[in-house]
Amino acid sequence: MGTQEPADDASGPPPSLRQALKDCAAAGLSGVLEVTGEPGGTICFSGGGVVAVETPGAPSTEVILLRSGRIAEADWAAAFAAASAGGYAIGPELVIRGLIGAGELEAVLRVAVADAMFVLSGGLVEECRAEPGTVDSQFALEPPAEVGWLLAEASRRMRVLASSRALVEHDRDRMAAAPGAVQPGVLLGQGQDEILALANGRRTARDMAFALGQGVYATTLQLVRMYGAGLLVTASQRAVTLAEQAQASRPAAVPVSEPEAPSPLPRRHKGRAQHRRESDSDAGADLPSLLRLLRPRSGGE
Amino acid sequence: MVAEDGLLAEMHALRDRVTGITGSALASRDGLIIKADTEINQDNLAALAATSLGLAQRMAREVGQGALREAVTRSSGGYVAIYAVGSTAVLILTGDEGLNIARLHRESRAAVDRIETMLAGASAVQTGSR
Numbered sequence: 001m002g003t004q005e006p007a008d009d010a011s012g013p014p015p016s017l018r019q020a021l022k023d024c025a026a027a028g029l030s031g032v033l034e035v036t037g038e039p040g041g042t043i044c045f046s047g048g049g050v051v052a053v054e055t056p057g058a059p060s061t062e063v064i065l066l067r068s069g070r071i072a073e074a075d076w077a078a079a080f081a082a083a084s085a086g087g088y089a090i091g092p093e094l095v096i097r098g099l100i101g102a103g104e105l106e107a108v109l110r111v112a113v114a115d116a117m118f119v120l121s122g123g124l125v126e127e128c129r130a131e132p133g134t135v136d137s138q139f140a141l142e143p144p145a146e147v148g149w150l151l152a153e154a155s156r157r158m159r160v161l162a163s164s165r166a167l168v169e170h171d172r173d174r175m176a177a178a179p180g181a182v183q184p185g186v187l188l189g190q191g192q193d194e195i196l197a198l199a200n201g202r203r204t205a206r207d208m209a210f211a212l213g214q215g216v217y218a219t220t221l222q223l224v225r226m227y228g229a230g231l232l233v234t235a236s237q238r239a240v241t242l243a244e245q246a247q248a249s250r251p252a253a254v255p256v257s258e259p260e261a262p263s264p265l266p267r268r269h270k271g272r273a274q275h276r277r278e279s280d281s282d283a284g285a286d287l288p289s290l291l292r293l294l295r296p297r298s299g300g301e
Numbered sequence: 302m303v304a305e306d307g308l309l310a311e312m313h314a315l316r317d318r319v320t321g322i323t324g325s326a327l328a329s330r331d332g333l334i335i336k337a338d339t340e341i342n343q344d345n346l347a348a349l350a351a352t353s354l355g356l357a358q359r360m361a362r363e364v365g366q367g368a369l370r371e372a373v374t375r376s377s378g379g380y381v382a383i384y385a386v387g388s389t390a391v392l393i394l395t396g397d398e399g400l401n402i403a404r405l406h407r408e409s410r411a412a413v414d415r416i417e418t419m420l421a422g423a424s425a426v427q428t429g430s431r
Binding site (some may be wrong): 039055056057058059060062063066067073171200202206207210211238239240253 | 314316317320321323324340355378397398399400401404
């Protein structure tokens with residue numbers, strides 16, 4: 001496939017998932033790979049390439065587009081009705097109606113697929129079951145994403161987070177604003193105010209990603225930075241037995257109970273745009289041109 | 302009160318086990334809040350849930366579909382699932398768009414049964430029937 005993939009290591013995607021994906025790619029599968037576990041999910045294939053990933057652990061493309069405010073709900077509903085009546089998927093209808101550009105939609109899809117694969121890879125995988133057949137997903141990535149690239153990208157993101165000085169588990173740590181972090185009349189910008197408003201001790205990074213309509217990985221990076229800067233604290237941890245077992249089998253990732261000194265500056269990657277609230281511009285060197293098509297976000301709402 | 306701590310612990314445990322649950326509340330059938338783990342107005346939630354459950358049970362009877370299991374409201378921004386807890390209480394669960402529905406169905410039955418047992422134990426103590 002021509003994509004560099006790191007040697008299997010304990011901090012990457014589970015071997016069973018890795019192997020199942022490779023098998024589906026090699027077989028040229030058109031159908032789905034059902035992944036049971038926590039959070040588990042469904043990976044949709046076309047000719048051995050991944051066209052969609054659905055998981056409770058990461059926002060879908062619909063959630064990203066609607067919750068971020070990129071597409072208004074009324075416009076979405078109209079497009080959905082028209083597409084349903086016509087018997088085709090909503091993606092082309094959104095483009096036809098001028099609600100989003102084709103390039104931008106593809107970029108959002110690619111980011112959503114990579115994000116969902118990252119979440120699946122970081123969770124517990126109990127069983128992978130391939131089911132050939134026609135795929136009926138709301139959005140389909142065209143061209144499909146290569147399994148090798150998705151696995152390498154998931155591994156990279158897991159390494160980035162594992163090596164952060166301030167560790168935030170995206171599906172486990174319920175974050176709260178640190179005392180004094182929110183000051184009346186003071187705006188921090190760069191999406192941090194929205195994060196502080198959501199950080200009420202109940203929400204994990206995954207929960208905030210859904211609320212904001214952005215990727216779980218991008219949200220977790222924001223939380224890591226803010227945690228390292230003393231703006232957030234871990235209020236409680238989600239007690240998920242299965243995930244705990246999975247964590248126990250990996251190299252120790254010791255949660256930090258108190259904010260430490262500010263974390264070192266994030267590493268710069270080519271094409272990475274710092275502090276872009278909804279962007280996942282850390283997603284790989286082949287994406288910058290697509291990501292420039294994303295509508296620039298101004299601060300605030 | 303031990304019973305109340307157990308209720309909250311059970312509701313927290315359910316939120317931890319099922320991805321996507323954002324909150325929960327336990328109310329009496331006449332619409333008064335018993336215990337809540339939610340940011341939503343508890344009193345409004347309790348009143349609406351009691352009414353919703355009653356309507357849903359009537360609907361299930363009307364269409365002859367047997368005993369109501371849960372009443373689910375699905376909106377663009379998430380879900381509300383309502384369960385009868387015995388004949389005296391209502392459990393309300395809220396979830397976001399990523400709510401793991403399959404896991405919810407698997408986990409909610411046992412949770413509802415445990416909550417019903419706790420409530421029955423608490424009321425037995427109160428009425429001095431021991």
